[in-house]
Amino acid sequence: MTGQVLEADGIGVRFGGIRALDGVGLTVRPGEVCGLIGPNGAGKTTLFDVLSGIRRPDRGRVLLDGADITRRSPVWRARHGMRRTFQRQQLFGQLTVADHLVVAQEWRGGGGGLGADLLAAPTRRAYEGRRRERAAAVLRACGLDALAGQYAGALPVGQARMVELARAVADPPGVLLLDEPASGMTGDEKQHLSAVIRHLAGEEGCAILLVEHDVAFVMELCARVVVLDLGRVLAEGTAAEVRADPSVRDAYLGSGAA
Numbered sequence: 726m727t728g729q730v731l732e733a734d735g736i737g738v739r740f741g742g743i744r745a746l747d748g749v750g751l752t753v754r755p756g757e758v759c760g761l762i763g764p765n766g767a768g769k770t771t772l773f774d775v776l777s778g779i780r781r782p783d784r785g786r787v788l789l790d791g792a793d794i795t796r797r798s799p800v801w802r803a804r805h806g807m808r809r810t811f812q813r814q815q816l817f818g819q820l821t822v823a824d825h826l827v828v829a830q831e832w833r834g835g836g837g838g839l840g841a842d843l844l845a846a847p848t849r850r851a852y853e854g855r856r857r858e859r860a861a862a863v864l865r866a867c868g869l870d871a872l873a874g875q876y877a878g879a880l881p882v883g884q885a886r887m888v889e890l891a892r893a894v895a896d897p898p899g900v901l902l903l904d905e906p907a908s909g910m911t912g913d914e915k916q917h918l919s920a921v922i923r924h925l926a927g928e929e930g931c932a933i934l935l936v937e938h939d940v941a942f943v944m945e946l947c948a949r950v951v952v953l954d955l956g957r958v959l960a961e962g963t964a965a966e967v968r969a970d971p972s973v974r975d976a977y978l979g980s981g982a983a
């Protein structure tokens with residue numbers, strides 16, 4: 726999969742009297758890591774829900790490589806290259822780490838359907854073999870190969886977060902939405918996560934948008950940062966530009982922050 730361009734154009738979402746998003750626009754391009762930051766309740770998760778198709782906006786459009794996908798389902802988006810992780814951990818405790826990555830590739834089908842599955846037909850085994858090879862390569866790239874056979878339910882939070890990222894890229898994405906990927910990680914784990922994300926954007930051309938409360942992590946990793954506040958884009962620019970913006974300092978960073 727090559728990188729895709731993801732655009733939000735004039736997105737509006739209301740929850741009763743609350744304007745969660747009010748005319749939000751942003752663009753993420755192939756090879757770019759864009760950070761999305763803002764105070765609690767700014768609308769970051771709601772925007773992710775709209776981009777990934779979980780929530781239909783009241784107004785505005787979502788575009789993938791220029792095509793309007795606003796009315797496309799989350800499954801359609803996932804099958805056309807858009808992958809997402811969630812703020813709350815979403816692993817299957819009774820599946821091994823490697824199986825998470827194999828299952829993530831199963832939607833492509835192949836190998837002859839249920840009958841072939843039940844009989845373990847050679848074509849089916851060949852498909853599974855290729856998917857296991859891909860899973861092993863991704864786990865190596867994410868530094869998780871030693872954990873391949875472990876049950877996900879037994880992992881500490883930092884490793885579990887990394888497995889979620891590995892699962893999201895098991896089938897190569899064009900666009901990747903990461904919701905607080907570093908939460909619960911140690912300093913070393915965050916460094917490693919940064920390197921993996923950089924590789925995905927720089928070497929594989931993926932367009933990456935990430936929400937993260939660890940502002941130092943975002944500022945160090947992201948070429949461009951978008952700041953949301955009260956459902957609107959408050960500022961957008963390089964890390965240095967955003968850090969120096971007085972309105973961002975007032976609304977979010979505070980005088981001594983980042």
Ligand SMILES: Nc1ncnc2c1ncn2[C@@H]1O[C@H](COP(=O)(O)OP(=O)(O)OP(=O)(O)O)[C@@H](O)[C@H]1O
Pocket residue numbers: 740743744745763764765766767768769770771772
């Ligand atoms: N399902 C919902 N029903 C009603 N209000 C909601 C719902 N989801 C979000 N909101 C409201 O919409 C606004 C934006 O919430 P959202 O979760 O998108 O913010 P956020 O920036 O992701 O916050 P956080 O950093 O705390 O995760 C908030 O005022 C929130 O209370």
